[in-house]
Amino acid sequence: MLIKNSSDIKSSDITDESVYLRRREFMQTTAGIALLPFVKMVAAKTEETLPYIKNAGLSSKEKLTDYSAITTYNNFYEFGTDKESPAKYAGRLTTSPWSIVIDGEVNKPGRYQLEDILNPHTLEERIYRLRCVERWSMVVPWIGFSLADLIKRFEPTSRAKYVQFTTLHRPAEMIGQQRGVLQWPYVEGLRIDEAMNPLTMLAVGLYGKVMPNQNGAPIRLVVPWKYGFKSIKSIVRISFIEKEPPTSWNLSAPSEYGFYSNVNPDVDHPRWSQRKERRIGEFLRRNSLMYNGYEEQVAHLYKGMDLKKYY
Numbered sequence: 504m505l506i507k508n509s510s511d512i513k514s515s516d517i518t519d520e521s522v523y524l525r526r527r528e529f530m531q532t533t534a535g536i537a538l539l540p541f542v543k544m545v546a547a548k549t550e551e552t553l554p555y556i557k558n559a560g561l562s563s564k565e566k567l568t569d570y571s572a573i574t575t576y577n578n579f580y581e582f583g584t585d586k587e588s589p590a591k592y593a594g595r596l597t598t599s600p601w602s603i604v605i606d607g608e609v610n611k612p613g614r615y616q617l618e619d620i621l622n623p624h625t626l627e628e629r630i631y632r633l634r635c636v637e638r639w640s641m642v643v644p645w646i647g648f649s650l651a652d653l654i655k656r657f658e659p660t661s662r663a664k665y666v667q668f669t670t671l672h673r674p675a676e677m678i679g680q681q682r683g684v685l686q687w688p689y690v691e692g693l694r695i696d697e698a699m700n701p702l703t704m705l706a707v708g709l710y711g712k713v714m715p716n717q718n719g720a721p722i723r724l725v726v727p728w729k730y731g732f733k734s735i736k737s738i739v740r741i742s743f744i745e746k747e748p749p750t751s752w753n754l755s756a757p758s759e760y761g762f763y764s765n766v767n768p769d770v771d772h773p774r775w776s777q778r779k780e781r782r783i784g785e786f787l788r789r790n791s792l793m794y795n796g797y798e799e800q801v802a803h804l805y806k807g808m809d810l811k812k813y814y
């Protein structure tokens with residue numbers, strides 16, 4: 504196993520990160536003594552490096568988005584609806600101990616500690632594009648492993664046609680859950696063949712480090728050919744089910760967000776076109792790509808489906 508050490512980190516990354524940490528120090532001094540333990544704890548945790556191997560075959564060769572942008576411009580409604588709130592408030596979330604319930608149509612159901620979930624897996628770095636439905640995109644070096652490998656371990660039955668994922672519900676720490684902007688807990692789902700696709704990933708870190716809370720610590724999904732909201736954060740339950748599960752954004756606005764939510768420049772959002780996107784850190788907009796550029800790997804999953812109907 505390759506251990507990421509300081510010599511592997513490009514100087515540009517270090518710059519970004521020191522800016523990030525300096526900003527935290529600034530928050531610390533301006534917000535006063537009350538914030539001090541919280542800030543220290545977050546800094547210590549996100550500094551922790553993870554051992555991983557690079558998966559070049561599944562990785563994009565595009566320029567990485569800065570660490571500081573990836574960790575300060577977030578969607579995580581459990582901590583507020585604007586992009587800055589997750590970085591401000593997600594530090595309050597207790598991510599250890601953490602367990603995940605595996606249930607439904609599966610031979611090995613149970614409540615498993617995160618350590619036991621992770622133990623059999625070798626962590627990989629996979630550089631994926633993430634394209635938000637709001638038309639911004641980034642390129643992130645995720646650390647994690649294929650969801651397929653986890654699924655195989657728990658042995659779903661032949662009735663398991665879909666997988667549903669559930670985020671933690673803990674309004675005392677997730678202050679956005681004190682308001683009814685979405686139905687809590689946040690839920691998402693995939694068809695079993697989408698879940699088994701080798702691109703579909705459970706991520707526990709980024710940039711070689713433990714997942715920052717605002718990005719979905721301690722464990723989140725990453726589905727790079729779908730709009731960002733399918734990549735559910737802070738997962739506490741994985742259920743194998745027979746029928747298509749409800750999903751948070753579909754429940755909230757069914758005419759705007761379907762179950763599939765594949766990146767598709769040809770299908771407009773009812774309130775805006777999906778043809779273009781802005782890569783964070785770039786000025787000019789670029790054309791969005793079918794399946795976010797992962798057409799070769801995933802187009803077969805949707806063969807014969809009317810993508811205007813199944814959006």
Ligand SMILES: Nc1nc2c(c(=O)[nH]1)N[C@H]1C(S)=C(S)[C@@H](COP(=O)(O)O)O[C@H]1N2
Nearest residue numbers: 577578579580635670689731732734735736
């Ligand atoms: N539990 C939960 N997961 C979530 C969200 C959320 O609000 N709650 N937002 C989604 C959306 S809309 C996007 S674009 C991505 C953003 O991931 P990032 O903040 O790591 O870039 O997380 C997704 N996962």
Ligand SMILES: [Mo]
Nearest residue numbers: 635636731732
């Ligand atoms: Mo999103």
